[in-house]
Amino acid sequence: MNKEDYFIKQFSNSKFIGDDAAVVGKWSYSMDAFFENVHFKKEWMSLRQIAYKSMIVNISDAIAMNSYPKYALLTVAIPKSYSNDELKDLAKGFKKAAKEFDIEIIGGDTIANEKLDISITIISKIKNPIYRNGVKKDDLVCFTGDLGSCKKDLEKLFKNKKVSKNSKFIKPKLSADFFYEASKYINASLDISDGLFFELERLSKQSKLGFEFFEKISDEIGTSGEEYEILFTFEEKNRKKIEKIAKKHGVKLNIFAKAIKGKYRTKVKNHHF
Amino acid sequence: MNKEDYFIKQFSNSKFIGDDAAVVGKWSYSMDAFFENVHFKKEWMSLRQIAYKSMIVNISDAIAMNSYPKYALLTVAIPKSYSNDELKDLAKGFKKAAKEFDIEIIGGDTIANEKLDISITIISKIKNPIYRNGVKKDDLVCFTGDLGSCKKDLEKLFKNKKVSKNSKFIKPKLSADFFYEASKYINASLDISDGLFFELERLSKQSKLGFEFFEKISDEIGTSGEEYEILFTFEEKNRKKIEKIAKKHGVKLNIFAKAIKGKYRTKVKNHHF
CATH class of the missing domain: 3.30.1330.10 (PurM-like, N-terminal domain)
Incomplete structure (x- = not known):
C-alpha cells in the first residue's frame, strides 16, 4: 500500500x-x-x-x-x-x-x-448522485472521448518538448452537458484522473464486480492519466438513449467492457504525474 | 499592498x-x-x-x-x-x-x-452569523483570554528554545461554549490570528468605525499573532449579561476600547509567522 x-x-x-x-x-x-x-x-x-x-x-x-x-x-x-x-x-x-x-x-x-x-x-x-458502487452485473462499461494523448503529451513535456495549447493535458475538456443529460440512465461513474485501468480497479472495488473486455486495451490508452474523460456504466436497454444523447453533444463513446462477477485488478503503475 | x-x-x-x-x-x-x-x-x-x-x-x-x-x-x-x-x-x-x-x-x-x-x-x-461589519458606534470592544504568550513562544522557538506543550502557540484554546452562549448579545467578531492591532484594522475597515482605547495596549499584546482568542463588540447594555456568561465558562474578558466615528489603522507589521 x-x-x-x-x-x-x-x-x-x-x-x-x-x-x-x-x-x-x-x-x-x-x-x-x-x-x-x-x-x-x-x-x-x-x-x-x-x-x-x-x-x-x-x-x-x-x-x-x-x-x-x-x-x-x-x-x-x-x-x-x-x-x-x-x-x-x-x-x-x-x-x-x-x-x-x-x-x-x-x-x-x-x-x-x-x-x-x-x-x-x-x-x-x-439531487441524484451517481456513485462508484452503482455498477450492476451485465452493465456495459464506457468512457467518453479518446484516451492516450495526455500520456503522450506528458512524455513530451518531460523531454522538454512543446505540446499544443489545446492539448487535453493543458486544458482538459469536460463532457458536462452530455453527462448531466444522460445521467438518469447511468448506474456508476467516475472521472479518469489516474488512467482507465486504475479507475476500473476503483469501480471494481466499490461495486464488487469484475469486467470482461470486448477487446484488449493497450497500455497507451489504459494508463494515460489526467484525461478527465468520464468512465461510466449503464444497462444494455439504455444504450440507444445514451448514444443519442452523446451524438447530440458531439461526445464520442467507447463501450469496451461488460460488468461480470469477480474482480478487476490492474498490474500497471499509476501514470498520474 | x-x-x-x-x-x-x-x-x-x-x-x-x-x-x-x-x-x-x-x-x-x-x-x-x-x-x-x-x-x-x-x-x-x-x-x-x-x-x-x-x-x-x-x-x-x-x-x-x-x-x-x-x-x-x-x-x-x-x-x-x-x-x-x-x-x-x-x-x-x-x-x-x-x-x-x-x-x-x-x-x-x-x-x-x-x-x-x-x-x-x-x-x-x-443560523445567526456574526460578521466583521456589525460594529455599532459606542459598542464596547473586547477580547477573550490573555494575549502575548504566542509571540513570546514563537520568539523562543525561533531561538531553538523549548516551549511548554500547553503553550497556546502549540495548542490554541478556543472559547467556543462561551461565544455561542454570548452570541445573541454580540454585534461583530473575528478571531485573533494576525495580532489584535491587525484584527482591529480589519474590524474598522469592515465596519467603517474607529476605536478609542481605554488605556494603551503594548506591542507585546497587540502584535501577538496566532492567539485564536476572539475579538468582539457589544452594546454597553449587554455588558453584565456577557460578563456573567464569561464567568460561567471561566473565560477572561478584556474590555479595552469603545467604537467611535473615524477609522483605526495600525502601523505595526504583521507578526503572524
Whole structure:
C-alpha cells in the first residue's frame, strides 16, 4: 500500500470517503490539490493555464458525481517572487474556469510559499448522485472521448518538448452537458484522473464486480492519466438513449467492457504525474 | 499592498469574501492553509500537534462567525520520507480535533510533496452569523483570554528554545461554549490570528468605525499573532449579561476600547509567522 492510501485508510470509518465527492444532503463537496512539481512543472504551462486546470480537475470530480458546481474555495500558496502581473494572470485562470461553469469563488486562503501550490474545494448542488458502487452485473462499461494523448503529451513535456495549447493535458475538456443529460440512465461513474485501468480497479472495488473486455486495451490508452474523460456504466436497454444523447453533444463513446462477477485488478503503475 | 492582498483583490467583487467564513444559506465555509515553513517548522511540534493545530485554526474561523463546524475536508501534502507511524500520528491529530468539536472528516486529497502542507475546509451550520461589519458606534470592544504568550513562544522557538506543550502557540484554546452562549448579545467578531492591532484594522475597515482605547495596549499584546482568542463588540447594555456568561465558562474578558466615528489603522507589521 502506498503512503497516500495508508494515510487515507486512517479515516476509512467515514461513510463519505471513497468517491469523487462527499455527499451531504443536497450538497456535494470535492477537494483536490494541484501542486507545483507534483501535478505540474511551471515550465509546462502559463500561470493562467495552471489556475484554469486546477479548477477544471476539481469541477470534473463534481460532474462525475452528477452534481452541479456552485461555489469554490481556493488555497493558493504563491512564491514571493511573483509580480503583480503574474498574480493577475493566476487570478484570471481561476476566474475563467469559474465563469465557464457558473461558479462563484467565495473564499479561501492566500499565503507566501516556496512554490505554487493550489488546493480547491468545490461545493455543488446534488439531487441524484451517481456513485462508484452503482455498477450492476451485465452493465456495459464506457468512457467518453479518446484516451492516450495526455500520456503522450506528458512524455513530451518531460523531454522538454512543446505540446499544443489545446492539448487535453493543458486544458482538459469536460463532457458536462452530455453527462448531466444522460445521467438518469447511468448506474456508476467516475472521472479518469489516474488512467482507465486504475479507475476500473476503483469501480471494481466499490461495486464488487469484475469486467470482461470486448477487446484488449493497450497500455497507451489504459494508463494515460489526467484525461478527465468520464468512465461510466449503464444497462444494455439504455444504450440507444445514451448514444443519442452523446451524438447530440458531439461526445464520442467507447463501450469496451461488460460488468461480470469477480474482480478487476490492474498490474500497471499509476501514470498520474 | 502585499502580494496576498493584491491577489485577493482580484476577487473582490464577490460579496462573500472579507470574513472568517463565507455564508451561503444555512452553511458557512472556511478554508485555511497550514504549511510547513510558512505556518510552522517541523522541529517545533510533533506531527500530531501540527495536524491538531491545523484543524483548530480552521475551527476557530467557524466559531468566530457563530457557526457550528460539522464537516471537514483535508488536503494533506506529505513528504515521501514519512513512515507509516508518522502518518498515523498525523491522522491522530486531525481525528483528535475532529472528535473534540464533533466534526466528521468527509474527504479531501492526499499527495506526496517535499514538505508537509495542509489545507482544510470546514463546513459549518450557521443560523445567526456574526460578521466583521456589525460594529455599532459606542459598542464596547473586547477580547477573550490573555494575549502575548504566542509571540513570546514563537520568539523562543525561533531561538531553538523549548516551549511548554500547553503553550497556546502549540495548542490554541478556543472559547467556543462561551461565544455561542454570548452570541445573541454580540454585534461583530473575528478571531485573533494576525495580532489584535491587525484584527482591529480589519474590524474598522469592515465596519467603517474607529476605536478609542481605554488605556494603551503594548506591542507585546497587540502584535501577538496566532492567539485564536476572539475579538468582539457589544452594546454597553449587554455588558453584565456577557460578563456573567464569561464567568460561567471561566473565560477572561478584556474590555479595552469603545467604537467611535473615524477609522483605526495600525502601523505595526504583521507578526503572524
